[in-house]
Amino acid sequence: MTQDNRKPSGALDKPDANGWHWQTNILHADTQLPAGFAAMPVPVARASTVIFPDLAAMRSLDWKNDSQWRYGLHATPTSMELMRRLAALEGGKHCLLFPSGLGAISNVYFGLIQSGDDVLIPDNAYSPNREHGDWLQASFGITVRYYDPLIGDGIGALIQPNTKLIWLEAPGSVTMEVPDIPAIARVARERGVLTAIDNTYSAGIAFRPFDHGVDISVQALTKYQSGGSDVLMGSVVTIDDDVHHRLKQARMRMGVGVSVDDCSLLLRSLPNMQLRFEAHDRAAMTLATWLKTRPEIVAVLHPAFEDCPGYQNFRRDFTGAGGLFSVVFDERYSQAQIDAFIEALRLFKIGFSWGGAHSLVVPYRVPSMRTAMPWPHKGALVRFYIGLEDVRDLQADIETSLSAHLVG
Numbered sequence: 001m002t003q004d005n006r007k008p009s010g011a012l013d014k015p016d017a018n019g020w021h022w023q024t025n026i027l028h029a030d031t032q033l034p035a036g037f038a039a040m041p042v043p044v045a046r047a048s049t050v051i052f053p054d055l056a057a058m059r060s061l062d063w064k065n066d067s068q069w070r071y072g073l074h075a076t077p078t079s080m081e082l083m084r085r086l087a088a089l090e091g092g093k094h095c096l097l098f099p100s101g102l103g104a105i106s107n108v109y110f111g112l113i114q115s116g117d118d119v120l121i122p123d124n125a126y127s128p129n130r131e132h133g134d135w136l137q138a139s140f141g142i143t144v145r146y147y148d149p150l151i152g153d154g155i156g157a158l159i160q161p162n163t164k165l166i167w168l169e170a171p172g173s174v175t176m177e178v179p180d181i182p183a184i185a186r187v188a189r190e191r192g193v194l195t196a197i198d199n200t201y202s203a204g205i206a207f208r209p210f211d212h213g214v215d216i217s218v219q220a221l222t223k224y225q226s227g228g229s230d231v232l233m234g235s236v237v238t239i240d241d242d243v244h245h246r247l248k249q250a251r252m253r254m255g256v257g258v259s260v261d262d263c264s265l266l267l268r269s270l271p272n273m274q275l276r277f278e279a280h281d282r283a284a285m286t287l288a289t290w291l292k293t294r295p296e297i298v299a300v301l302h303p304a305f306e307d308c309p310g311y312q313n314f315r316r317d318f319t320g321a322g323g324l325f326s327v328v329f330d331e332r333y334s335q336a337q338i339d340a341f342i343e344a345l346r347l348f349k350i351g352f353s354w355g356g357a358h359s360l361v362v363p364y365r366v367p368s369m370r371t372a373m374p375w376p377h378k379g380a381l382v383r384f385y386i387g388l389e390d391v392r393d394l395q396a397d398i399e400t401s402l403s404a405h406l407v408g
């Protein structure tokens with residue numbers, strides 16, 4: 001043993017009234033929010049370890065009991081409050097959080113599907129969901145089949161005895177077809193098959209999935225719920241206890257959690273989400289209506305327009321549209337011309353995702369993204385996300401670039 005020759009540290013060496021030294025005290029001050037202190041923000045409760053008052057409390061842990069605190073990975077009061085508010089938004093009972101929207105999608109598969117099962121995915125689904133399904137098919141012994149998003153109750157003919165899950169997306173976030181969700185959900189429920197919707201497009205504001213018979217709702221909170229292009233997160237909201245527990249167990253087994261700092265950013269954005277959504281919706285409608293009159297464009301794919309496939313479903317089931325729509329250019333333009341048009345835009349940034357304050361633009365090659373249904377258009381598809389810039393400036397930006405690059 002070596003002798004400790006360091007000098008005593010003076011003031012820090014004097015025990016306090018507890019008999020503890022400063023170094024111990026700083027660790028065991030047991031800070032609580034003082035009674036009488038009140039403020040609007042949800043406090044940020046960071047934790048890995050959660051402390052049990054006694055061993056009996058630790059031993060009585062039941063993983064199905066959502067009101068017990070267990071470990072920071074699973075929940076702290078901050079993430080719990082976010083889950084509560086998100087479940088309420090969509091009219092669900094339970095909510096689980098994931099590090100991304102895609103992480104939420106992947107948990108639905110791992111929680112509910114096992115080898116030998118069959119999954120149906122709409123042909124217009126978010127591409128990484130398709131890739132996930134294809135990967136499970138190639139490596140984990142499930143089958144994945146793609147269906148016409150406008151199939152309606154015709155989905156019944158595709159259901160096999162081993163079909164366990166039907167994905168829905170409404171509308172498809174690139175090509176904008178709106179399925180008949182109540183019809184598909186009804187047939188699925190009659191046949192004992194779970195339905196999961198990727199409800200990111202509506203943010204849970206413009207479409208309430210559980211009112212239409214859907215079992216599971218996935219959100220990429222990365223989009224409107226964040227609203228700042230600065231948080232990645234996903235949620236799965238459910239109404240059935242058993243489905244929730246299966247998803248929760250998969251989440252626990254995979255060791256998935258979210259940062260409470262990210263949760264607090266979302267809690268800050270949620271109060272103004274509805275106002276933002278409506279502003280995006282108005283501006284997008286203005287620009288989509290104007291683009292319909294442009295000779296360069298043969299189709300505007302916006303579900304609130306009568307010629308959008310599934311428009312009747314949209315009118316019946318949705319209360320708004322948000323900031324996203326696509327256009328199809330006349331086939332006489334080369335891809336190089338379309339690319340030049342996109343790159344000349346000054347206010348529309350080139351980038352994936354949406355839901356923030358900034359306008360975005362992405363070209364898509366749709367025929368390579370689908371397998372079940374032929375794509376009817378020949379010209380290039382470009383998707384716009386309309387941000388919160390002044391809509392007159394956005395229109396001028398598009399107009400300038402159109403007339404510079406899409407002549408003839």
Ligand SMILES: *Cc1c(COP(=O)(O)O)cnc(C)c1O
Pocket residue numbers: 099100101102103126173198200201220221222223232233234353
């Ligand atoms: C963005 C998006 C996702 C995935 O969200 P991330 O948080 O980026 O993983 C899933 N579905 C749809 C429809 C999306 O637009």
